[in-house]
Amino acid sequence: MDLMKLFDGYVRNYHTFQLNYAHGYTAAASSERKYFTQLGSMLGYQPLTADDSERSKRPMDLAWWDQYDAERKVWKELVLHLEKEKTSRKSEATLEKLFADTPGCQPQYAIGIFQVRKKERIDELLQAAQRMCKLKDALLIIRLKNVEVYAYLLSESAVIQSKKACIADIAGTLYMYFEDEHSNGKTGELKRFYHDDEAYAAWCRENEAAYVYNYFGGSDGQADMNKIHRANCSRLWRKSDEGKRTTAYEKVCAANLDALKSFVIGERGSSWSYCKKCMQVEKTKATETSTETPAETPEGVDDVENQQSFQVAT
Numbered sequence: 001m002d003l004m005k006l007f008d009g010y011v012r013n014y015h016t017f018q019l020n021y022a023h024g025y026t027a028a029a030s031s032e033r034k035y036f037t038q039l040g041s042m043l044g045y046q047p048l049t050a051d052d053s054e055r056s057k058r059p060m061d062l063a064w065w066d067q068y069d070a071e072r073k074v075w076k077e078l079v080l081h082l083e084k085e086k087t088s089r090k091s092e093a094t095l096e097k098l099f100a101d102t103p104g105c106q107p108q109y110a111i112g113i114f115q116v117r118k119k120e121r122i123d124e125l126l127q128a129a130q131r132m133c134k135l136k137d138a139l140l141i142i143r144l145k146n147v148e149v150y151a152y153l154l155s156e157s158a159v160i161q162s163k164k165a166c167i168a169d170i171a172g173t174l175y176m177y178f179e180d181e182h183s184n185g186k187t188g189e190l191k192r193f194y195h196d197d198e199a200y201a202a203w204c205r206e207n208e209a210a211y212v213y214n215y216f217g218g219s220d221g222q223a224d225m226n227k228i229h230r231a232n233c234s235r236l237w238r239k240s241d242e243g244k245r246t247t248a249y250e251k252v253c254a255a256n257l258d259a260l261k262s263f264v265i266g267e268r269g270s271s272w273s274y275c276k277k278c279m280q281v282e283k284t285k286a287t288e289t290s291t292e293t294p295a296e297t298p299e300g301v302d303d304v305e306n307q308q309s310f311q312v313a314t
């Protein structure tokens, strides 16, 4: 079994969990448990969760068993041990559980799913796992807030493969995706303009319904300076910015909002925002902490004003 393929499937099916930024860890964990339980069953194994495998000498969040012994009424072969841990400081203890040496009850495969708030913790956990892992096949899935997910395939102490996926809110549902797959034209091409006001203005004239990211950069605290606008937003076309629309900051444009968001999240994590003027409906989805429901703005309300003020410098 290729554990990294299980990660691919987990990433591609993540949206079926129907989670959004308002969901806490419990909802995510319960969907994950259901997903891996069903997956084990579909692959032909017997999944047992912590609730129904109490007789096992090895405590496990979820296990996949094989080789049923009808006479003794037990499953003989432990295929997979899966552990989930939401609390960062308990992660090492959970790794110990996952990689425990239980004579007569060693899994063939192990998967640990963790959640951290700081990027540095990812390295710490990976190193701890490398120290403890005696299995030939183990997968570490580490989610960094609701922004990115890292996967590491371990063979004993060696990391033999790693992958990174991103998380994005698309129309109120959290999706996971691989960045390289997302930007290969399937979801829209990015146009970048730097020191080229003329080409930028021409592109925006052609693509009025497109989106523009004002790539200010800066620190994590400068979400307000890194905004996504509609291409025809009057704030992008102020007379006072004439001649320096793409010289002060690069403009990254896309006809497809999801493609542009993927780029922005990849560059900035959650430190960016929607323009309050032209992206009214979208703006509350931009921050992970927000639990408000976006207010519905009647279509066209902003547009009227924007069309009037949409003056492209020539």
Ligand SMILES: [Zn+2]
Binding pocket: 228, 229, 230, 233, 234, 235, 236, 275, 276, 277, 278, 279
């Ligand atoms: Zn705007």
